[in-house]
Amino acid sequence: MMSQKKDSKKITEGEADLYLDQYNFTTTAAIVGSVDRKVFVLLRDGRILFGVLRTFDQYANLILQYCVERIYFTEENKYAEELRGVFMVRGENVVMLGEVDIDKEDKPLEMMEKIPFKEALKIQKEQNQQKCKLETQKSKDMAAYGLVHDFHKSDMY
């Protein structure tokens, strides 16, 4: 115990600064302020989740509690939502994460009509299939010119 204390004292101020400097620029530093707050997460498959961020790591793997999945159809002015419980999200599927202002959160929803979640899923599936077709065609067209179109079937956001 004593030796440990001695060792920790050996770190010079400069070294400590260096360590803190590095800490400033990690994933950890970026989202540590959002822990235990309500956040939204956009996933690569297009899902939008709202929940309380409980913990995370350097890959942006996340644990969300009281999670709600929401689907928007802004053109039709409709939305749907369903309670999902606890979500563990693997970091590679995260597109973005943002802290939500709880006071303003429901404002865009007031103007929208809520529809059953099952119905929304069906519409979303159709839309995704259509998008997939469109993007695959685009990939083919661009490939004809020797260009690459960065599209994967799992990217629906």
Place this chain on the structure above:
Amino acid sequence: MLFFSFFKTLVDQEVTVELKNDIELKGTLKSVDQFLNLKLDNISCNDKTKYPHLTSVRNIFIRGSNVRYVYLQKNMVDTNLLQDAARREAMSDKR
């Protein structure tokens, strides 16, 4: 690591980030990490219809793997210096 250092010099400046789904997010760059994950403050989005909830969000964390471009102002970057540094880094990798 060069571009990580480069992005660190851009902290607190206004940038526009284009994601791979064509969405553009404008905001003040708050932090960068080694994967080039970005944190933006005071964001605004070019396509509000796709994500209506973004109006209630002030700061966002964007995973670096989904970024296509970062738009900068011309005066934010010293291209000569960057080119020089890139070459020097490439040379030191060879050795």
